[in-house]
Amino acid sequence: MSKQRPTIADVAHRAGVSKGSVSFALNGRPGLAQSTVDKILAAADELGWRPSNRARSLSVSKAFALGLVITRDPAVLSSDPFFPAFIAGVESVLSARGQALVLQVVTAGEDEEAGYRRLAQDARVDGVFLSDLRHDDPRIGLLVELGLPAVTLNRPDGTSPFPAVTLDDRPGTIAVVEHLIELGHTRIAQVAGPPDFVHATARSTAFESAVSAAGLRPVAVEAGDFTAAGGIEATRRLLALPEPPTAIVYANDRMAIAGLGAAQAAGLTVPDDLSIAGFDDSELAEYVHPGLTTVRADPFRFGEAAAQTLNQLVDGATDVPDVELPPAQLVVRRSTGAAPA
Amino acid sequence: MSKQRPTIADVAHRAGVSKGSVSFALNGRPGLAQSTVDKILAAADELGWRPSNRARSLSVSKAFALGLVITRDPAVLSSDPFFPAFIAGVESVLSARGQALVLQVVTAGEDEEAGYRRLAQDARVDGVFLSDLRHDDPRIGLLVELGLPAVTLNRPDGTSPFPAVTLDDRPGTIAVVEHLIELGHTRIAQVAGPPDFVHATARSTAFESAVSAAGLRPVAVEAGDFTAAGGIEATRRLLALPEPPTAIVYANDRMAIAGLGAAQAAGLTVPDDLSIAGFDDSELAEYVHPGLTTVRADPFRFGEAAAQTLNQLVDGATDVPDVELPPAQLVVRRSTGAAPA
DNA sequence: TTTGCCTTTTGAACCGGTTTAAACGCCATC
């Protein structure tokens, strides 16, 4: 009649065996007679018993949870279309295994390290996802020191003991440039992301090499910061050049949409006077006017792959292989058009 | 020399006391001599001891974590500016208390209930946030049944045993309408959210009563779905009316920005031909062209308040009071202007 | 000196699982 959830002792009593046997049966350990296993599982079923995560956690020293640390630079977090879909992908793997996702939001800078430290010291998680990799990222060494398994989202530039799940941004970026060149553009500029991010520089070097490959030179590469406000500013600087570009490639959609607004506010018509391309294919990209030409990745699969990889590591596998996802792809819409005469 | 983290027994041994005393000292229980407390804390400090969450969890039957279930309707989740900021606010409270935030992403519909069930059965959290309340929300009864403490974000329409943290959307919505009426608009329409959401209908009834208060009648109230695609469709329907509105009020920024794109694609100039207003003041609202007139709430404070309230409940308080946050406020930008002649 | 009371401290049980060494039952073998 009690509302308490049953414990392993209740099941053992009901099945007429010892606690140890119940544990064996539950975990599929060999050495128990099949008839006993059946009896135990039946008893567990009747009682609606589910082993306590807490007790298991204590005795096997596992948290049955993975962690994701996100920096709370409001701009980085706030309308980034990557994380929600990534998290959904992660969850699709975790929920099947009965694991939980622990989210840690920290303010950018110093506190970030503290975020990982807390997660490790509190032993809240069995491993973490390392996102938004930076050059010579100090977090890699930190996690090694903390002994916390990790998976890096994209490949770090230094040496790393952790498996990497990568999604190559470069083919998409190159395709954007080629698309613009086909349209007759010769004066192409880029608004890049902050150069300390690995994926930001990957996109800008891809941009530069694609432009060079066509025998051209970038009009300019402005360092943006992935925020809409930064996109506006960079766009204004580009448009104020003595010989402004006829096409601008942005490192993400947020900056691109903001840049689109800035261009229109300056009296330009997109794409007649200026072509604009983004990166992410966020929800709004399709619906702004004109629809934004952009590059689409698959953050959901990214999340799935990252979770699977991290779990291999957590399960004790050594030599977990890197995973390479299908590269990002060009999505052409109306914001890019023929170069003005 | 061991790399193992110290346990309470190590501290007890070093301080020359029993485990129980260390526990008392750590938790500030009365009954220990001050000198003993100091000695114990010093020993703990020297060893760098931090009590194991897992062990505590098991013995006190608490998870030291709160849960947030989000439906993975990709559109609802994906570029919703509310959650990231809300979560940041929640974390600001949790991190100070050493609690964790467990995120559960479920697909919309049936699975949602399973999400809460899992969180409760796995005893992963001590309480949950109930967001995106629906009319006669079945989750309230479910949580009561599961015995899981909760806080509702906004006030449910049925009876609820849980405290509510509310942020009144209505004053902002009313202010939008009054602003438009001052500008001379008489033909005003709304693109609402799905009518099963409490906050969606709150916004639409506020809209309707504000229009009525001015002696006018809404041109139409279109049911949107909070997605950009839905915003586009609803906008097209409104513009196709025999006597289309001169101003459209949207229930969120995503629909508004998409509607802005649709209006421009239809050859209209905003705000000369059509005024547009959103809701949320998302990052892009300021930077699209023209800048979006919208309504600003404070999801970070919402998160803080919700976490504090839920923690009171988790700490065993009864009669936890509801919290009323400052209402949403009008932000006027360029997307609203004088009604066309 | 004994008694009693109050403050401080301890030891052991407990939370609910996992793990391992040892015990058990049974049958075949010598």
Added chain:
DNA sequence: GATGGCGTTTAAACCGGTTCAAAAGGCAAA
């Protein structure tokens, strides 16, 4: 009938904390 071996099951220790009844210590009153 004792011995050995094998498959099965158990009892108890353990994970690292919390909690509480009881013991110990100190001091004043009788």
